[in-house]
Amino acid sequence: MLSILSSTRAIPEIGPIPQHIAIIMDGNGRWAKKRLLPRIAGHRQGVEAVRDTLKACIERDISHLTIFAFSSENWRRPAEEVKLLMQLFLAALEREVANLHQNGIRFRVIGDISKFDPKIIDCIQRGEALTAGNTRLNFTVAANYGGRWDIMQAVRKMIAENPDLATDFDESDVARYLAMANAPEPDLFIRTGGECRISNFLLWQLAYTELYFTDTLWPDFDAAALDRAIASYRQRERRFGRTSEQVADQQRNKIPTITKEKV
Numbered sequence: 001m002l003s004i005l006s007s008t009r010a011i012p013e014i015g016p017i018p019q020h021i022a023i024i025m026d027g028n029g030r031w032a033k034k035r036l037l038p039r040i041a042g043h044r045q046g047v048e049a050v051r052d053t054l055k056a057c058i059e060r061d062i063s064h065l066t067i068f069a070f071s072s073e074n075w076r077r078p079a080e081e082v083k084l085l086m087q088l089f090l091a092a093l094e095r096e097v098a099n100l101h102q103n104g105i106r107f108r109v110i111g112d113i114s115k116f117d118p119k120i121i122d123c124i125q126r127g128e129a130l131t132a133g134n135t136r137l138n139f140t141v142a143a144n145y146g147g148r149w150d151i152m153q154a155v156r157k158m159i160a161e162n163p164d165l166a167t168d169f170d171e172s173d174v175a176r177y178l179a180m181a182n183a184p185e186p187d188l189f190i191r192t193g194g195e196c197r198i199s200n201f202l203l204w205q206l207a208y209t210e211l212y213f214t215d216t217l218w219p220d221f222d223a224a225a226l227d228r229a230i231a232s233y234r235q236r237e238r239r240f241g242r243t244s245e246q247v248a249d250q251q252r253n254k255i256p257t258i259t260k261e262k263v
């Protein structure tokens, strides 16, 4: 089992470039509406923005990119939109997985994929297996994902595998079973489309993430928009519960920030 740092139990090392960026790609529908196009045209253009963002992340040496593609609540949309979104997801998987692999990208999906068409499940599994050895960028797509679902499934699995923990467990026990147990917590969260909410994304993992909201609609998101988000991130003082003076002291004296602690 990989051990990673939990932001509530240890202070992670932080640099000028976020290691892990998590994005809620919102505003596809409004992008299309502005152009008098059907909503699916916005989703299609959104796939292009994902491609540009992946490239920009690689160029900036970002090690983890996680995107919210379909939430556990998005099934509530009109059946026709859900159907078209599923078709687009399948087409994107069929077309892009080989490219991801060629670019050294490790691809993973988090969420309850059992609800998807078997063709989609098959593409996901093949894509994950094909790219399993890649290390250049960890690219995770959240599909039929919900933060509450993630915590619930983690607790369920933890108890099924360790019945003794049912009455006595701590944060680190649960963390081991979360869908993103293999990744550092996001340093930077970006939500496009102007809404300032989390919409049941990575609830557990965003505990100490820097949040950035932009009015840019997802299909218009590009490397320059990413740089604006990173510039905002760089101005933040990440205190993890400490005082500003403690942070300044630590930086002045170059006290190492990492307190090794397994979660």
Ligand code: IPE
Pocket (backbone or CB within 6 Å): 025, 026, 027, 028, 029, 030, 031, 069, 070, 071, 074, 085, 193
């Ligand atoms: C985000 O764009 C994509 C998905 C949720 C699948 P939206 O479809 O939510 O776009 P808006 O918010 O209606 O503009």
Ligand code: IPE
Pocket (backbone or CB within 6 Å): 024, 025, 026, 027, 068, 069, 070, 071, 074, 195, 197, 199
């Ligand atoms: C969040 O966007 C989910 C994804 C981007 C996949 P929504 O557009 O569904 O969020 P709400 O409903 O406005 O909160």
Ligand code: MG
Pocket (backbone or CB within 6 Å): 026, 027, 028, 193
């Ligand atoms: Mg939306």
